[in-house]
Amino acid sequence: MTPDETIAGGVEPLSGETVRHGTGVNSDRAFPTSRHPDNLDPFVLFERFYIDPDTGFPMHPHKGFEIVSYMIDGGMDHADSLGVEHTARRGEAMRITTGSGIRHSEFPADGAACNGLQLWVNLPREEKEADPDYVDASAAELPTEETAGAAVTTVVGDGSPIELYTPMEYLDVRVTDEWTWAVPEEWSGFLYGVEGNGTVRAADAGADTDRRREFAAGDVLPNADARDVTVESDGDGEGLRLVAVSGRPHGEPIRQQGPFVL
Template sequence: MQSNGHAGDSSEPIAGQTIRHGTGVTATRAFPTNAYPSNLDPFVLFERFFIDPNEGFPTHPHRGFEIVSYMLEGGMEHADSLGVSNTAATGDVMRITTGSGIEHSEFPADDAACNGLQLWINLPRDRKAIDPEYVDAAADELPTATDDGATVTTVVGAGSPIDLETPMEYLDVRVSESWTWSIPDGWSGFCYGVAGSGLVDGDAFGEGDVRPVTDGRSVEIRSEDGLRVVAVSGQPHGEPIRQRGPFVL
């Protein structure tokens, strides 16, 4: 996949696309997809993965970007070429800076199915060859606050122990009534439906749906049936995103 720009804001939410990885893992991809065939600078791709027992990702290489994996249900075992082994449980987050190169594997823990969210974030050209690094945080380390009409957990952003080379914010939001998502001027982002149903700027929105936003502004999100979304935004690099399988050049 290769894309240098974005397709512009959609007038309505876009359904995610089912992806079947060669390792027996199924994912619902938000972008790039047939419906939104672009990256979303600074973001390379985003998907919800579902790993059945005895499936997973054997050791494989990455370089040139950062990975944030956020567990929704079950646990996932991570092992990498830095010598790190960690099992992330529900609500835990892992961040990998692939930089000049890293190898890792991902398998479900305790022979039980798991699912979570994975985001790839481009590294700016002058940082692509930095040393690889791994950091994780447990669910109880992530700040959670009650906002007007929602409960918001900060996965990446103010108060979270997880930070990246790219200025960004990653929020897990359980909307009980209505909530306003504010995106800084000049930033790009997207919201993704994790569970339940509701409205995003007046349009029907549910599990697996994505709403790209490429003009920093406010987005109104309303729950109809316990809507849970992740809202992610970041500062674009203004550089081409050239993905070649597991590498971002």
């Protein structure tokens, strides 16, 4: 299967790619990478970042998109040109609307390493010059639903205080048995493995693509055609933790130039 067929079919997990930023921060990037060279409308990029105590991101500019940061471990100090100063800790989220332009910095809190997930979401053309904005949410403000096979925390979506210009959903899912990800018709999205191991399969795919595929931490499953996907834990340890992100495409070109999305 070629990379293009993988993306179109949305059923073949891909491994992430290590990116070393100029400031010394390392990330495991889900896309765009050499194996998945394109964005996934409306999403510009997604990666898991690891910030050591002696590294971070000094004040730098952004414009033209929205950023969702979600902490996995440790704390991250945020400061920006709006005058906001905030520390996000495990299980907490921040959303920045860069819009017409904002500057911000990100450093590990308390002299200790931290890691988390960062998603860039394109702004529709008519909102590119929106006023920059910031909002955060504590872990207690993000609703969690327990099911027979998983615990699902909504980072963006119903019940969360985090909203974006783009209709979307961002779920943190801990699968202990089996869970089905249902993507709204005409939306696109992806799964990203955070911890543990398991399998994935497209619930409505044909005979060739319906077989289970291994899925583990650092893997990404692009889902450009809104297929339902069934996720199963391997049953060992704490199960499989992943994030499931989906949104309504803008149908507009994504033109990324470094920290700007034009």
